[in-house]
Amino acid sequence: MDTSHHLLLLLMLLHYEAGFSHNCLKILPDSNSRIALEVGKNFTATCHLLEGSAHTSDDIEWTMRDIPIPKQFYHKINETAVSVTVNISSDMRGWLRCKAKESQPDCYIYGISLHPGYPPLKPTNLSCIAVQEGEDISPNLNCSWDSGSRNPLFDTTYNVFAYITILNKTYTGDCKQHHLDRYCVVNLERFPHHVRLKVWVEVKNVLGSERSEQLENYSEYFVKPNPPLNIQVLTEDNFSTSLMVTWEPPIQEYVLTLSYAIRYRKASSDVWVEVAESLTKGYTFRLQSLEPYTQYVVQIRCIGENHSGYWSNWSAGVTGHASEDKPASAPDLWRIIRSTSNNRNVTLVWKAPVKANGKILGYYLNICHDYVMIESRNITADNRLMYLMKLPPGKNASIELTAYNSVGASPKATLFIPRSGEDLPGVKNMSWSVRDEKLQVQWTSLPVGLRLSEYLLEWVTVPQLQAGWQRVSSKVHNTTLNGDLKKFQRYNISVYPIYKYQQAGRPVTRPAYVQQGIPEKGPNVTQTKSKKNSAELTWNEIPLERQRGFITNYTIFYAIGSTKQWKSVTVNPNVQSYLLMDLASETDYVVNIMASTVAGSVKGIDYNFKTLKYGDGEVEVIVVVVCLSFLFLTVFIIMFCLRKREVIKKLLWPQVPDPSDSSIAHWSPDFPIKADVPKEDVSMVEVDVFDGKSLCEEDKAELPLKKDKYLSEEHSSGIGGSSCTSSPRHSISDSDSGDSGQTSASTLQYSSVVAGAHKGQTPSHQPLAFARSESTQPLLDSEEHPEHLSESSGQSRSLYMRRGREPELGVLGQDSSGASLTFSPVQEEETPVAEDLPASALSYIPQQNSYRPQ
Numbered sequence: 001m002d003t004s005h006h007l008l009l010l011l012m013l014l015h016y017e018a019g020f021s022h023n024c025l026k027i028l029p030d031s032n033s034r035i036a037l038e039v040g041k042n043f044t045a046t047c048h049l050l051e052g053s054a055h056t057s058d059d060i061e062w063t064m065r066d067i068p069i070p071k072q073f074y075h076k077i078n079e080t081a082v083s084v085t086v087n088i089s090s091d092m093r094g095w096l097r098c099k100a101k102e103s104q105p106d107c108y109i110y111g112i113s114l115h116p117g118y119p120p121l122k123p124t125n126l127s128c129i130a131v132q133e134g135e136d137i138s139p140n141l142n143c144s145w146d147s148g149s150r151n152p153l154f155d156t157t158y159n160v161f162a163y164i165t166i167l168n169k170t171y172t173g174d175c176k177q178h179h180l181d182r183y184c185v186v187n188l189e190r191f192p193h194h195v196r197l198k199v200w201v202e203v204k205n206v207l208g209s210e211r212s213e214q215l216e217n218y219s220e221y222f223v224k225p226n227p228p229l230n231i232q233v234l235t236e237d238n239f240s241t242s243l244m245v246t247w248e249p250p251i252q253e254y255v256l257t258l259s260y261a262i263r264y265r266k267a268s269s270d271v272w273v274e275v276a277e278s279l280t281k282g283y284t285f286r287l288q289s290l291e292p293y294t295q296y297v298v299q300i301r302c303i304g305e306n307h308s309g310y311w312s313n314w315s316a317g318v319t320g321h322a323s324e325d326k327p328a329s330a331p332d333l334w335r336i337i338r339s340t341s342n343n344r345n346v347t348l349v350w351k352a353p354v355k356a357n358g359k360i361l362g363y364y365l366n367i368c369h370d371y372v373m374i375e376s377r378n379i380t381a382d383n384r385l386m387y388l389m390k391l392p393p394g395k396n397a398s399i400e401l402t403a404y405n406s407v408g409a410s411p412k413a414t415l416f417i418p419r420s421g422e423d424l425p426g427v428k429n430m431s432w433s434v435r436d437e438k439l440q441v442q443w444t445s446l447p448v449g450l451r452l453s454e455y456l457l458e459w460v461t462v463p464q465l466q467a468g469w470q471r472v473s474s475k476v477h478n479t480t481l482n483g484d485l486k487k488f489q490r491y492n493i494s495v496y497p498i499y500k501y502q503q504a505g506r507p508v509t510r511p512a513y514v515q516q517g518i519p520e521k522g523p524n525v526t527q528t529k530s531k532k533n534s535a536e537l538t539w540n541e542i543p544l545e546r547q548r549g550f551i552t553n554y555t556i557f558y559a560i561g562s563t564k565q566w567k568s569v570t571v572n573p574n575v576q577s578y579l580l581m582d583l584a585s586e587t588d589y590v591v592n593i594m595a596s597t598v599a600g601s602v603k604g605i606d607y608n609f610k611t612l613k614y615g616d617g618e619v620e621v622i623v624v625v626v627c628l629s630f631l632f633l634t635v636f637i638i639m640f641c642l643r644k645r646e647v648i649k650k651l652l653w654p655q656v657p658d659p660s661d662s663s664i665a666h667w668s669p670d671f672p673i674k675a676d677v678p679k680e681d682v683s684m685v686e687v688d689v690f691d692g693k694s695l696c697e698e699d700k701a702e703l704p705l706k707k708d709k710y711l712s713e714e715h716s717s718g719i720g721g722s723s724c725t726s727s728p729r730h731s732i733s734d735s736d737s738g739d740s741g742q743t744s745a746s747t748l749q750y751s752s753v754v755a756g757a758h759k760g761q762t763p764s765h766q767p768l769a770f771a772r773s774e775s776t777q778p779l780l781d782s783e784e785h786p787e788h789l790s791e792s793s794g795q796s797r798s799l800y801m802r803r804g805r806e807p808e809l810g811v812l813g814q815d816s817s818g819a820s821l822t823f824s825p826v827q828e829e830e831t832p833v834a835e836d837l838p839a840s841a842l843s844y845i846p847q848q849n850s851y852r853p854q
Contacts, residue, residue: 020111024053025060025110027098034115036154036206037088045112047098049080057082057100065094088116090153117153119207124148126215128162128458129310130191137191141222144183145171145201145212152206160184163198192219193255224310225258226250226285228300233320240292240325240357241581246284247300250312257305262287267295267319292325292357302504324358326408331363333401333413333502334456334469338395346417348387349467350401358405368398393420416503425450426506426825427495438487439514442478443495456504458497459483462511462544471498487515488548516597521592522604523554532615533586538577539593539604549597556580561588561608586613 026048029035037043047060060082062069075083086092087670097111128143160173173186186199197219201212228247249258262285263274275285290296297317303309303800332351337344350361360381367375367389379387391397397417403410418424429444439459446452454683458469459481468483485491493512497505519542529536537556558580559566571578583589588610594603641648 024050027112034113037116039090039116044085046083055100063097092116120156120203120205120210121148122210123201123212126212129224130222131224139188139191156205159202160186162186165196210299220304220308225312227312227315230526231318233298233318240323241290243320258302260302260506262300264296264298265819290322293320295321324407327353327403327410328355329353330413331403331412333415344391346391350385353403353410360403366400369395413500416501424505426508430495430508439481445477451500454498458494458496459491462490485514488517516599518600519595519602520546522595522602524604525607528609530609530611532612533583534581536579552596555594558591561590583611585611587611708846
């Protein structure tokens with residue numbers, strides 16, 4: 001763009017000189033190159049209309065980087081010239097143009113290029129150094145200065161000049177051209193010793209130039225020597241608090257006379273202690289007031305005499321070790337007490353003296369019970385710094401501990417343990433917090449007047465019981481534990497007030513974590529007591545070493561095994577059992593428990609259980625109800641049987657007709673039945689009279705033999721005999737043949753065929769009389785076994801069992817023709833006696849519905 005513009009200006013100039021130019025504008029000041037302007041100052045440019053132009057000053061317009069400049073910055077000089085004034089800023093780098101109105105095509109745009117910037121600043125803080133090279137000083141003078149932070153926006157030239165007065169010669173440095181150059185080297189060809197030098201800096205650009213203040217001094221003030229050589233730190237055997245330091249100068253004295261500075265520190269510390277320069281004359285120095293048996297690091301540097309020039313760098317650190325001395329402090333003695341039912345287990349623990357002043361070889365331990373020495377031991381330092389002892393509750397103990405090394409013994413450390421129950425008061429309102437991953441402990445001070453020496457803070461790991469402790473002043477009420485406490489590890493933090501004679505007061509203890517995490521594992525259900533609609537869950541507490549934080553709560557998740565639709569219940573962290581309610585009976589459930597801390601939660605493994613079908617007592621209730629029901633039913637049946645005993649008796653044992661109540665029982669051949677005229681009509685049944693031929697032959701033969709038998713059975717209920725007929729029923733009298741079982745199960749009709757006769761007739765001429773008795777009952781035992789009856793026949797003749805009214809026997813009489821039998825009722829008072837009947841006239845025939853005459 002700049003090249004084309006210059007070409008355009010050249011063409012315009014040529015046209016103008018030839019008198020054939022249509023350009024009518026010109027800007028003053030005019031320049032074919034960029035115009036350098038200082039930022040912050042005003043700049044005025046004037047646009048002129050050339051002669052012959054048809055425009056006026058009102059037609060002129062100004063633009064800056066193609067942005068119109070407001071009219072308020074215009075100034076009309078005359079009808080052909082208009083100026084514009086602007087304040088230069090760093091962002092105005094570009095073209096400033098003026099032009100006529102576009103309605104006049106015979107005029108061109110005319111412009112100039114602006115370049116804003118700053119003049120150079122005056123260099124300050126000029127310094128030049130000539131470093132040591134080998135055994136001499138380098139001829140190169142390294143100079144540096146401060147040129148300011150402002151960028152001049154122009155190319156700037158820096159030049160360093162060194163003038164040697166005695167030689168009247170000026171040397172110029174070889175400096176690079178840069179906006180912000182701050183370093184340059186001047187080669188003096190050979191370093192001049194013991195002469196004066198003048199050094200300054202000049203800087204310039206298109207807007208101006210500046211010169212720094214002159215740096216004038218002897219040449220030694222420009223020198224920076226090397227650190228001292230061959231430094232040694234020597235131990236002095238007879239002086240445990242000092243070290244001897246020696247060194248050599250880095251350069252010959254005729255070249256440069258030097259002064260030295262020493263600093264030292266403990267090897268375990270970063271704090272340096274510097275020795276005053278005035279005390280370090282020569283090339284040796286004794287460091288004093290050191291700590292015995294301590295390693296130190298020593299460094300040395302040097303500078304020209306009278307602080308001329310620059311300090312050398314510090315030498316590399318050299319270590320030294322002070323010699324031993326007897327311990328200057330007592331060991332730190334403490335105890336851990338674990339009480340049992342009848343004793344106290346005391347663990348004595350201690351730390352080596354802080355100021356051991358040497359290698360501790362061992363410890364002397366003395367123990368007194370109730371102020372009586374009971375034990376004295378020498379414990380070597382190779383053993384663990386602890387000792388176990390037992391202390392009865394009713395005794396106190398005084399312990400003394402002394403450390404020793406190769407030089408001597410330390411002061412004594414004492415500890416007093418009172419009897420059980422005699423502890424002095426403890427602190428109050430003890431609490432802890434975490435700050436910067438450290439445990440900070442706070443507590444309330446004890447009342448004024450108690451002889452308090454200090455406080456002791458103890459931390460014990462759980463459950464390993466590894467203890468650490470620290471002591472603080474009695475005026476301190478909060479402190480940060482300086483032990484190496486681990487994350488996710490539980491500690492029991494205790495604060496003890498320590499009284500006179502190192503007697504500890506009652507401790508106040510709190511559990512604490514430096515940082516809490518998620519538990520390593522979740523709790524597992526160990527037991528389930530299932531019922532019908534509930535289940536009692538029991539789980540074990542997570543071991544303390546695996547909790548990794550304080551348990552805030554337990555969450556119980558449970559669901560029916562097949563659905564996995566989880567329900568949850570949250571309980572407090574001190575709960576290890578819980579009763580789930582409203583469960584379905586005889587159902588499989590799955591349950592797990594989640595433990596939570598402030599850092600997160602973790603679940604245990606699933607546990608399955610099944611609820612019962614019946615609840616507590618339901619089976620017992622069912623058994624009791626069934627038993628009571630059976631008992632009530634039994635009682636009811638018994639009462640019913642007792643109430644209805646007669647009915648039941650008749651049902652179970654029906655009434656058997658008593659032959660003694662029959663009228664035939666009162667008939668005998670000696671007392672014939674008196675025939676009375678019936679009071680009412682009686683139907684007569686005609687039957688054929690069997691003759692003697694109708695009897696079976698065997699019956700005829702047996703009849704005389706059975707006479708006595710039949711007479712002895714006259715009181716039997718089964719009155720019958722054998723028959724020759726085809727009737728399926730047999731006579732009871734045939735029981736001799738073994739048919740008593742059959743006849744007892746059948747309905748028997750008992751027929752009695754009696755030889756009836758009127759008074760005065762003999763039985764052989766009496767007509768037969770039939771008497772009928774029906775019964776569904778089995779035969780009596782006497783009837784089935786007539787042989788037993790014969791023995792008591794004489795007695796039974798006069799006994800008659802009357803169980804009820806039986807039908808009276810009728811008297812069958814023969815009509816006048818002797819061809820038929822007539823059945824007629826017989827009066828009770830005339831009933832014949834059976835014993836009066838002849839034996840040949842009595843026979844019992846079982847029938848169903850008919851009579852068979854004898």
